[in-house]
Amino acid sequence: MVRLFSLKPLVLALGVAFSAAAAAQSDVSVLPETETAARPEAAETAVGSKGSDTELSLGSTCLVCEPENLKPEAQPEIRRSGEDAPPEHTRITADHIEGQTGVEVKAQGDVIVERNQDILNAPQVHYNQAENTVTAGDTFTLYQNGSTVSGDIITYNLDTGNGTTQNVRLEAEHEGRRLQSVSKQAEISGHNRYKLIHTKFNTCAPGDAAWYIRAESVEADQESGIGVAKHAALVFGGVPVLYTPWADFPLNGNRKSGLLVPTIATGSDGLTLDVPYYFNLAPNLDATLTPSIVSARGVRLGGELRYLQPKYSGEVEGNWMPSDKRSEHDNRYRFKWQHRQQFAPHLSGGVDFNQVSDNDYYRDFYNRTNLTDYVNLNRQAWLGYNNTLWGGRFGSTVSVQKYQTLANELGYKDEPYAILPRLSGSWHKNIGNAEVNLFGQFTHFSHDSKQSAYRTVLHPSIKWDFHNQWGYLRPKIGVNATYYDLKRFGDQPSRNLSRTLPMFSLDSGMTFERNKRLFGSEYLQTLEPRLFYNYIPTKSQNDLPNFDSSENSFSYDQLFRENLYSGSDRINAANSLSAAVQSRLLNPITGAEILRAGIGQKFYLKNDNVLLDGSIGRNERNSSDWVAFAHGNLTDSVRLDTDIHYNRNQRRLEQYAVGLRYRPEAGKVLSLRYKYGHNERIYLQDNGRYLYDKLKQIDVAAQWPLSKNLYAVARYNYEITVKKPLEMLAGVEYKSGCGCWSASVVGHRYVTGENSRKNAVFFNLQLKDLSSIGKSPFEQLRLAVPGYSKPNEVMKP
CATH class of the missing domain: 2.40.160 (Porin)
Known part of the structure; x- marks a missing residue:
């Protein structure tokens, strides 16, 4: 029986060494038969050797590159013998074949070796059956699964799995990612270990070597799944810009612990250098540790931990600077923890916790956008339950919340009330054209320097929806009942307060459509008039505390809201009618909205109103301001x-x-x-x-x-x-x-x-x-x- 080798290990050696995502076995097959065929007309083939001292190149190192100017090395067309060889069957085709069965086979002149999906082209191939070794050269090209490997000579021992190649070039594509490399030599040690010597690689187009990674050697061990590069440098525009004496990387596309690319930045704090190190702790657990140097301030240590389980996930982040040369604060830090968990099919929860060391932290280390976002740092934990109840949807939440409030540059801060705890529940059910809603909430407001209290809110309502293709009418009635239990605070005695207000609204609208041609294009234009009547009786609320209410800005959407205040401590008085109209331009084929414009105004049928401080304001007015968009x-x-x-x-x-x-x-x-x-x-x-x-x-x-x-x-x-x-x-x-x-x-x-x-x-x-x-x-x-x-x-x- 003649045994011929599978060339797959070589392709994998090069592919995985250059971070290809493909993975396959590297086995030596024992074949029952080797098929050889000499072509009828023998032809003399000229063999030209590149020479082992030739400098291998990926292409042009010019940074200003245009595709039409690339000059990639010409790749020979794949040559096949004709019909595909049977599975696990090796076919050798050449101009001239000679040898002795069981000793050796020599093939010369346009040699084609085919086995499964692998095709080897070479001027000559020598198979030593006594030593079980195959040699191809003086040049060879191997095609397999979209990859091309070419070089001067390849020698491979089928028993030990050892082999060498000279002046090797690889071009491969996998999942849209292209790899190309050149190496002076490739050594194969067994079926799962490889070493590339004096290698260069990049992920550019053929002939483009604007940048590449150059390494003295790259070793790959398939069994451990780890590759190691020694004396590696990033060469950009022909100039080495980064160097590492040693680096390891995964061969199978999986995550692996190791150094990540450093980050360099400069600005008001001078030069900042971050050197992150990644820890692949488990398939669902990883961490990053980032030591840093901030030239104008000092050293800093940052870290991130991520975890993922079927029922919970989260992230922990932090930074610590033991000493800051530009600040009066030392031991400066930021800590953040976010956690989400599904305890049961209907029960979930989470944590959002944020903490910094001092009031100046975000001003010193973050940009303008972050300054407005991080005044009150959220620290909250919650549980939520959602299920079906009495044929409707029921949802409830229990939460605790306390902010870290940062002072402004002048040292002033206004800390919100802590919520310790808040219980909320809602239930809604559709009955014919009616939607029944029940909402309830209990909150304990706590503060170190203000009066604390318990607040209970109940808000049942019913809304009907009568509509057709061109319009709708939606009346709604409800009652808002609020109860307070104020604790004693200083000279302020404990007391109980309440407020009950009926609420009624009627929302109505129509939609008209027409085809419209504008600026040479066809559109579907709508005209959508809308009327919204709102009634809430006037009730003074200046004896009630204000824990979480504020006045919303006046806008188009605000015309159609029952309460102008956010939160539950203030409810405005209303006997008003909002009139508005909007028009939209739509794509007549897809329905996509192109343009929307509208204008509206609110007409007041009485002059009373509840101000933010709870008092009654009386203004001579019959209509509100105009709003348009x-x-x-x-x-x-x-x-x-x-x-x-x-x-x-x-x-x-x-x-x-x-x-x-x-x-x-x-x-x-x-x-x-x-x-x-x-x-x-x-x-x-x-x-x-x-x-x-x-x-x-x-x-x-x-x-x-x-x-x-x-x-x-x-x-x-x-x-x-x-x-x-x-x-x-x-x-x-x-x-x-x-x-x-x-x-x-x-x-x-x-x-x-x-x-x-x-x-x-x-x-x-x-x-x-x-x-x-x-x-x-x-x-x-x-x-x-x-x-x-x-x-x-x-x-x-």
């Missing part, structure tokens, strides 16, 4: 977003915001926004009162190509009243024409307080299908430039 696309390239609030009594614009965006295609965006407020809350003063003043802000942003592959990004947000820029951003982004790499440099300057500001510079280098170096500015650009597109998404190689 328009949101959508004026053309395929132009979008309009505008909201207007007009004060009828003062005959002035109270608030308005207008935004116009021009986006003819992805990567080309011009945006202009203007926001005005006559009497807006600006910031909290040290006396605990807010400063109110006019607000006038202009915001200009853009993303625009400077050349085929180079894009500029910018934003300028200016406050006209105080004559001060709030945020400035400018930068450039570049993507290689061949898609192998992209880079961005963005500078960012923003205010963090009344008299403070910060700077940041983002540099990011993206290597296709491999990794990125530096800190990505994507989130800042997405928020700063409406309609922003990543260069990677704009240009497709």
Whole structure:
């Protein structure tokens, strides 16, 4: 019996060494037969050797790359003998074959070796049956499963699984990811261990070597699933930019513990270097430990732990800086824990816990957006139960909540009440055209420096829905009953209070449609008038505490709400009729909304109203201010977003915001926004009162190509009243024409307080299908430039 080898191990050796996601066995097959066939006409074949000293190249190292200028090494066409060989059957076809059965076989001239899906082409092949070794050369090419391996000579021992190849080149694709590499030598030690010597690889297009990883050696052990690279360097534009003496990586695409790519950033705090280390603790448990150096402040240690189970999951994050050279605070930290759990089919719960060491933490370490989000840090735990009850849906929640409130720059803070605990329940059921709703809530409000209390809210209601294709009528009746049990606090005695108010509303609307042709396009236009009547009797509430109520801003949607206040401590008086109309432009084929615009006003049938402090205000009025909006696309390239609030009594614009965006295609965006407020809350003063003043802000942003592959990004947000820029951003982004790499440099300057500001510079280098170096500015650009597109998404190689 003649035994021939499977070349699969070599392909896998190269593929997994370069992080290919494919996985397969590397076995040596024992075949019952070897088929050999000499072609009728023997031909003399010239054999040319590359030579082991030839410098192997992946292609051009030019950074400015265009696909039409690439000059990849020509790949020979795959040569087959004709019919596919039977499974587990080896076929050798050549111009000339000679040898002795059981000793050796020599094939010369356009040799084709086929076994299963593997095809080996070479000028000559020598099979030594005594030593059970096969040798192909002086050049060879191996095709298998979309991968191409070529080189000078390959020698392989079928018994021991040992072998070597010279001047090896690999090109492979798997799941849309392309790999190419060149190596001086490849050593195969057994069926599951490989070593590549003097190797280079990248994930670029053929002939594009703008960057590559160069390593003295790469060793792969299939049994352990680990590969090790020694003396590896990232070469960018022909210049080594990163080096590591040793690195290991997974061979099967699974996660593996090890160093991640360092992150470098610069800004107001000088140079920041993060060096993360990843721990693959279990398939459903991992962690990252990130030591950092912040040149202007000191050393920092960060960490993240993630866990995932069938019934629960969560994340734990934290940072710790033992000493800060720029702050009066030491032992600065941030801690965050989020947990979600399904205890039973109908019972779930969770935890959201946030803590920082001091009031200045977010001002010192985070951007402008985070400053407004992190004033009251949530610390909450809850349980929720949902099930069917009496033919309807029942849901209930029990929660506890206490905030960490951070003081402003002047040292003032207003801490909300803690909720210890809150029990809420709701039940609703549809009976014919009626929907029955029951809502109840019990809350214990606790505070260290304010009067604490228990509050109980009951709110049953019934709403009917009468509708057809062109309109609807929805009457609703309900009762809101609120009970308070106030505790003794200082000189304030304990007492019990209550408030019961009936509520009635009637919502009605109609929809008219017509086909409309605008700007050369066909649309479906709607006209949707709406009337909303609301009645709530007037009741003074100045004897009631206010734990969680605030006045909602006046808007179009507010015209159709029963209560103008959020929370449960204040309920406005109402005997009013809201009249509004909106129109929409729809795509007649898909139904997608193109543009929506509307205008509305509320008419008051009485002058009484409940103010936020609970007292009764009486104003001579018969109608509210006008509110209007328009949101959508004026053309395929132009979008309009505008909201207007007009004060009828003062005959002035109270608030308005207008935004116009021009986006003819992805990567080309011009945006202009203007926001005005006559009497807006600006910031909290040290006396605990807010400063109110006019607000006038202009915001200009853009993303625009400077050349085929180079894009500029910018934003300028200016406050006209105080004559001060709030945020400035400018930068450039570049993507290689061949898609192998992209880079961005963005500078960012923003205010963090009344008299403070910060700077940041983002540099990011993206290597296709491999990794990125530096800190990505994507989130800042997405928020700063409406309609922003990543260069990677704009240009497709």
